[in-house]
Amino acid sequence: MSCTDIRLQIDRRPRVTDPSSDHELEQIRAHTRSCGHCAEYLDRAEQVEQMLLNLPEIEPRPDLCLRVMEQLNELVPEQAPEPEPRPGFVSPLLQQLLKNLSVLLACAGLLASSRADLPAYWLSEIVVSSRIILGLSALVPLEQSAMLLAIACLLLLLSIKAGPRPDQIRNQV
Amino acid sequence: MTPPDQPAETSDPDVPLEAITRRIKSGDTEAYAAVVRTFEKRVTSFCTALLKDRTAAEEVTQETFVRAYRYLGSYDTDRPFYPWLARIAFRLVQTYRSRRRSGELPLTAELDKPAGTVNALEDLIRNEQSRALWQEVCDLPAGERAAVVLFYQQELSVRQVAEALGVTSGTIKTFLFRARRHLRQRLTDANRGEKT
Numbered sequence: 001m002s003c004t005d006i007r008l009q010i011d012r013r014p015r016v017t018d019p020s021s022d023h024e025l026e027q028i029r030a031h032t033r034s035c036g037h038c039a040e041y042l043d044r045a046e047q048v049e050q051m052l053l054n055l056p057e058i059e060p061r062p063d064l065c066l067r068v069m070e071q072l073n074e075l076v077p078e079q080a081p082e083p084e085p086r087p088g089f090v091s092p093l094l095q096q097l098l099k100n101l102s103v104l105l106a107c108a109g110l111l112a113s114s115r116a117d118l119p120a121y122w123l124s125e126i127v128v129s130s131r132i133i134l135g136l137s138a139l140v141p142l143e144q145s146a147m148l149l150a151i152a153c154l155l156l157l158l159s160i161k162a163g164p165r166p167d168q169i170r171n172q173v
Numbered sequence: 174m175t176p177p178d179q180p181a182e183t184s185d186p187d188v189p190l191e192a193i194t195r196r197i198k199s200g201d202t203e204a205y206a207a208v209v210r211t212f213e214k215r216v217t218s219f220c221t222a223l224l225k226d227r228t229a230a231e232e233v234t235q236e237t238f239v240r241a242y243r244y245l246g247s248y249d250t251d252r253p254f255y256p257w258l259a260r261i262a263f264r265l266v267q268t269y270r271s272r273r274r275s276g277e278l279p280l281t282a283e284l285d286k287p288a289g290t291v292n293a294l295e296d297l298i299r300n301e302q303s304r305a306l307w308q309e310v311c312d313l314p315a316g317e318r319a320a321v322v323l324f325y326q327q328e329l330s331v332r333q334v335a336e337a338l339g340v341t342s343g344t345i346k347t348f349l350f351r352a353r354r355h356l357r358q359r360l361t362d363a364n365r366g367e368k369t
Contacts, residue, residue, distance in 0.1 A: 044360060075242075
C-alpha cells in the first residue's frame with residue numbers, strides 16, 4: 001500500500017488504535033515500521049487522540065444540583081392526598097339551619113300522620129325534602145349526617161302513608 | 174475498548190436508572206438528585222464547549238436537567254441515559270443560540286473572541302495544559318466541537334453521538350475526521366514553532 005493509502009486509513013479511523021479492526025491496524029503498523037514519514041504521521045494522530053481522550057471535564061457550579069431541585073420543587077406541587085372534607089366545611093350557621101329545617105319537617109310529618117293519612121299533595125314535597133336532606137348529609141360531619149339520614153328515612157316512610165294524588169283519584173272515579 | 178460504531182453501553186452502570194425512574198414517577202422528586210450529580214459534569218462540559226460562555230452553559234445545563242425531569246416519562250430505560258440527556262442539552266443550546274442571534278439575549282461573556290475564551294477558561298480550568306487543550310477544542314467549528322466532546326471526552330459511540338446531535342453517523346465521522354485534521358495541523362505548527 002502507498003503512503004497516501006495508509007494516511008487515508010489513519011485519518012478514517014475515529015480511534016487510531018481501535019483494536020476492533022486488527023487487520024487494518026496491522027497493515028498500518030507494518031507500513032510505518034518501514035516508512036519514517038508515515039510513522040511520524042501516525043504518532044501525531046495518536047498524540048491528538050490521546051489529547052482528546054484526556055480532555056478534562058469542566059466542574060459545574062457547586063450549587064447546580066440544589067438549584068435544579070429547587071426549580072423542580074416549584075414545578076411539581078406537593079402531591080399530598082386531598083384532605084377529607086373537614087367538619088367545618090359547611091358553615092356553622094348553615095349546619096344549624098339544616099338541623100332546624102330537618103327537625104321541623106320531621107315534626108310536621110309526624111303530627112300529620114298521627115291524625116290521618118297525609119294529603120296527597122304532600123307526597124312530592126316529602127320526597128323532594130328527603131332527597132335534599134340526603135344530599136346535604138354528605139356535606140356535614142359524621143354525627144350530623146347520621147341524624148340527617150335518619151330524618152330522611154323517616155320522611156320516606158311517611159311518603160308511603162300519603163294518600164293518592166287528586167289526579168289518581170279522578171282516574172279511579 | 175468499545176467498537177466505535179456500536180453503542181458503548183445499554184445503561185449507565187453507576188446509576189440504577191430504572192429504580193430511580195420508578196421512584197421519581199411515584200412522586201419522589203429527591204431521587205432525581207442522584208441523576209443530576211452523576212451527569213452534571215458531563216452536561217456542563219458539553220454545554221460549555223458548545224456555547225463557550227460560562228453563564229450561558231450553566232443556565233442551559235440547569236434547564237437540561239429540568240427538561241429531562243419533565244420528559245422522563247418518554248425516556249426508554251432500555252437505552253443509555255446520557256445520549257438522551259445530551260440530545261436535550263443540544264436542542265436547548267440551539268434554542269439558546271437562536272435566541273441570542275435574534276437579539277433576545279445579550280452577547281455578554283461571549284467567548285467566540287479568542288481573548289475572552291482564555292479568560293473565561295481560566296476560571297473553569299486551573300491546569301494550564303488542560304486549559305490549552307480546551308482552548309484548541311473551543312477553536313474548532315461548532316459541529317466538530319460537539320462531536321469531539323461527546324465521542325472522545327464522554328466516550329459515546331459514533332451512533333450515539335449522531336443520535337444526540339440529530340445527524341447521520343457519516344456526518345459525525347466527517348466531523349471527527351476534520352477535527353483531528355485541524356488539531357494535528359495545529360500540533361505540527363506548534364512543534365515547528367518550538368524547533369525554530
